[in-house]
Amino acid sequence: MEQVTIHATGKDPIVATLWPASKAKASIIIHPATAVPQDFYRSFAEHLHSKGFTVLSYDYRGIGRSCLKDLRHYPVSMSDWMLEDAVYVTDWLAERFQGLPILAVGHSVGGHSIAISPATRSVQAAVMIASHAGITALIQQPMERIKVGLIMRVLTPVLCHLYGYMPSRRLGFGENLPRGVMQQWSRWTGLSHYFYDDPQLKARERASQVDIPILVLGFDDDPWANPQAISRLLEPLTNARIERLQLEHKKLGLPHIGHMGFFRKRNAEALWPIVVDWLVAQSESSSKAHP
Numbered sequence: 001m002e003q004v005t006i007h008a009t010g011k012d013p014i015v016a017t018l019w020p021a022s023k024a025k026a027s028i029i030i031h032p033a034t035a036v037p038q039d040f041y042r043s044f045a046e047h048l049h050s051k052g053f054t055v056l057s058y059d060y061r062g063i064g065r066s067c068l069k070d071l072r073h074y075p076v077s078m079s080d081w082m083l084e085d086a087v088y089v090t091d092w093l094a095e096r097f098q099g100l101p102i103l104a105v106g107h108s109v110g111g112h113s114i115a116i117s118p119a120t121r122s123v124q125a126a127v128m129i130a131s132h133a134g135i136t137a138l139i140q141q142p143m144e145r146i147k148v149g150l151i152m153r154v155l156t157p158v159l160c161h162l163y164g165y166m167p168s169r170r171l172g173f174g175e176n177l178p179r180g181v182m183q184q185w186s187r188w189t190g191l192s193h194y195f196y197d198d199p200q201l202k203a204r205e206r207a208s209q210v211d212i213p214i215l216v217l218g219f220d221d222d223p224w225a226n227p228q229a230i231s232r233l234l235e236p237l238t239n240a241r242i243e244r245l246q247l248e249h250k251k252l253g254l255p256h257i258g259h260m261g262f263f264r265k266r267n268a269e270a271l272w273p274i275v276v277d278w279l280v281a282q283s284e285s286s287s288k289a290h291p
Contacts, residue, residue, distance in 0.1 A: 003015065003016070004016050004017070004018050008084070011084065012062075012068065012069070013068065014058055014061060015066045016056055016089060016092075017057050018055070018056050019045055019046065019049035020054050023052070024052060024053055024100060025052045025101075025280065025284070026054070026103050026124070026283035027054040027093050027097050027102050028054070028056070028104065028105060029056050029089060029090060029103075029104045030104075030105050030110070031086055031105065031106040031110030031113045032057070032063075032109075032110050033110055035174025035175040035177055036063075037063060037064030037065070037175055038058055039064070042057070044272065047268065047276070051280065053279070053283075054100065056089060060081040060085050061080070061081070062076050062181065063175050063177075064175060071178060075178075075180060076178050078109070078180075078181045079184060079195070079198075079201055081181070083117055085113075086117040086119040089119075094122055101124045104120070104123045104127070106126065106128050107130060108129075109134075110129075110131070111130075111216075111233070112131065114131075114210070114214065115128075115210065116195075116203045116206040118206075121209075123212060124212060125215075125282035127215045127216075127275050127278065127279065130217070130224075131230070132224060132229035132230045132233050133193065133194035133195075133196075134185070134188065134189050134224065135189060135191070136189045138226065139223065139224060140226055141223055144224075148224075152189045153186070153190070156182055157183075160179045165182075166178075166179065168182075194232065203236070207237050208237070210239060210240045211241075212241070213241045214240050214241065214243070215243050215278050216230065216242055216245070217245050217262065217274070218230050219258065219261070220246065220248045220249060221249050221256060221258050222258055223259065224259055225259060249261075253270060254271075
């Protein structure tokens, strides 16, 4: 394991963790969820590495170890994470391990990077875990819908103005966020089709260009990534070869999975083989296609 710093011209650096494997099957990038630092994915990354993959996890600019200055001075948006950060780390990995197939695992907003980022052009296959269109109106539980609506519509403009960033830790949902990230996210959550309705992003066009195999995992006790919200994210991926699984925690013998639980070690035995076996099959398929 080694810490690496990825530089892009004119941009703040991205700090990542690399697990290189000798005679690797493929390289795997883990695109993180919003406000979730890369260390959260360490156990899963180490498990992938033990299966013969080179693995890279990272923090978006302004998050975790990639927050290298006062958070108020990060002029970065959520779409920058998808359209720039994901590209920088993918290009770096492709250069470092030339000729090695690249796979991707995206958690929550990390799956958005798979759906619309130019980085996906360099990826042979990908997994989306608890990734969905984060539309407030699609949240099924009334109290959770009200809570999220309060955060996005009321607290976001007030707190971003007062602090110059979003103090997420005070609200109990992960790392503090750059103002531009939170404001853009807040705006998207009020749109009928999330970022697909943002004319500046051209997300629908970007998604239609994705033509790789994608495994999509949802969980029955996830309060946000419910089947309808997942479908809303996937609809424009018309050329992707999607395999979708909706998993029930009780049938798997698990007390809870939720939005974050896939990556927790206590659920590893029941959940991780589903993704690892699929990634192994995809890496073998890619190797046969590109000997």
